[in-house]
Amino acid sequence: MMNRRNLCMLALAAVAGMAMAPSPQARADALSDIGARGTIRIAVPQDFPPFGSVGADMTPQGYDVDIANLIGEKLGAKVEIVPVTSANRIPYLQTNKVDLVISSLGKNSDREKVIDFSEAYAPFYNGVFAPADVAVAKAEDLAGKTVGVTRGAIEDLELTKVVPASVEIKRYEDNNGTISAFLSGQVEVIATGNVVAAAILEKNPPKRPELKFLIKNSPCYIGMNKEQPALMAKINGIIAAARSDGALNAISQKWLKVDLPAEL
Numbered sequence: 001m002m003n004r005r006n007l008c009m010l011a012l013a014a015v016a017g018m019a020m021a022p023s024p025q026a027r028a029d030a031l032s033d034i035g036a037r038g039t040i041r042i043a044v045p046q047d048f049p050p051f052g053s054v055g056a057d058m059t060p061q062g063y064d065v066d067i068a069n070l071i072g073e074k075l076g077a078k079v080e081i082v083p084v085t086s087a088n089r090i091p092y093l094q095t096n097k098v099d100l101v102i103s104s105l106g107k108n109s110d111r112e113k114v115i116d117f118s119e120a121y122a123p124f125y126n127g128v129f130a131p132a133d134v135a136v137a138k139a140e141d142l143a144g145k146t147v148g149v150t151r152g153a154i155e156d157l158e159l160t161k162v163v164p165a166s167v168e169i170k171r172y173e174d175n176n177g178t179i180s181a182f183l184s185g186q187v188e189v190i191a192t193g194n195v196v197a198a199a200i201l202e203k204n205p206p207k208r209p210e211l212k213f214l215i216k217n218s219p220c221y222i223g224m225n226k227e228q229p230a231l232m233a234k235i236n237g238i239i240a241a242a243r244s245d246g247a248l249n250a251i252s253q254k255w256l257k258v259d260l261p262a263e264l
Contacts, residue, residue: 030099030224031231039078042068043098046083050198050255051104051122051220063255064102067121067222070247071100074238090115093223100235101223116226118235120219121248123261126155129197129209130189136212142167148187150178155191158215175199182209191215194256201257211258219264 034040044064045052052062060081072079082098089103093115104124107117128147130136136145143164149156151171160169170187172178175196181187183205190196190209197209222235242248243260252260 029230030228031234034075034077034099034231037077039080040072040075040100041080041082041098042071043082043084043089043092043101043103044068045089045103046085048086048104050195052083063122063251064104064220066251066254068100068102070242070251071102071235071238074241075234090223093225096225099224099231103223104220105223106218107221111223114226115223116228116232118222118224118232119239120221120264121239121242122220123194123252123256123258123264124220125217126153126158126191126193126215127197128159128189128191128212128215130212131207132210134188134212136189138213139163141212142189145189146170146187148172148178148181148190150175150192150196153192155193155215159191182207194258198256198258 044060045062046060047053048062050062051064052060055061060083065081068081069079082092084092084098084101084103086103089101089105090111092098093101101115102121104122105111105117106124111117128136128139128142136142139159139162143166146168147159147163148170149159149172151173156169156171163169170181172181175192178190178192179196179200182190182200183203189212194211197211200209222239224231224235239248243264249260252258
């Protein structure tokens with residue numbers, strides 16, 4: 001039978017062991033890990049052009065891919081591109097399969113509970129678009145006009161709440177239908193996302209859609225695990241420098257065909 005002295009020694013050892021063991025809340029320094037590996041693993045979209053898709057040469061391409069490569073260059077690290085979907089991009093981050101998520105990621109209160117977000121790096125919004133010679137600056141200006149939307153999309157739901165009764169809203173089953181309606185002249189005004197507007201501009205139509213007013217603004221942010229102040233500071237510094245030297249605007253022009261909004 002163990003005597004009292006041995007029991008005391010075991011208790012002291014257990015306490016000492018607990019003191020030396022790392023807290024389960026403690027996290028490794030991700031920026032240091034990236035430096036030690038010489039690589040940075042970045043999740044990007046695989047099926048959401050122009051932010052991320054597979055090019056004709058079977059390599060990833062898009063706005064988010066260019067941002068990922070810019071960050072790798074500035075960190076002096078080789079970029080390991082990890083294609084993800086909307087459903088698995090945050091789980092990949094939480095399970096340490098990637099260091100960053102650059103995947104047209106919007107910020108909301110639920111996501112902020114589990115990951116952190118950088119400064120915004122890309123515009124993502126829904127708005128009303130029309131050619132330059134169409135005088136529209138607010139919902140009331142749509143009175144008497146025909147507006148094309150994709151059925152059930154955010155812009156359909158939100159615009160329906162605020163437009164005058166004289167507005168005719170034509171609803172199409174998908175974004176391609178909305179694009180075709182604008183290009184063929186079935187509608188003069190469309191309510192859609194800036195990604196769809198970029199797809200129209202890519203076709204170089206005689207009437208180019210210009211943003212008239214915003215419906216909903218939800219810019220894109222870079223996601224990272226919580227408790228990573230060094231990585232956060234570094235990423236935000238890279239974004240700020242790219243905004244200042246024009247690199248970010250060049251990426252926006254390349255993929256979205258527009259300048260970055262001044263408020264980004």
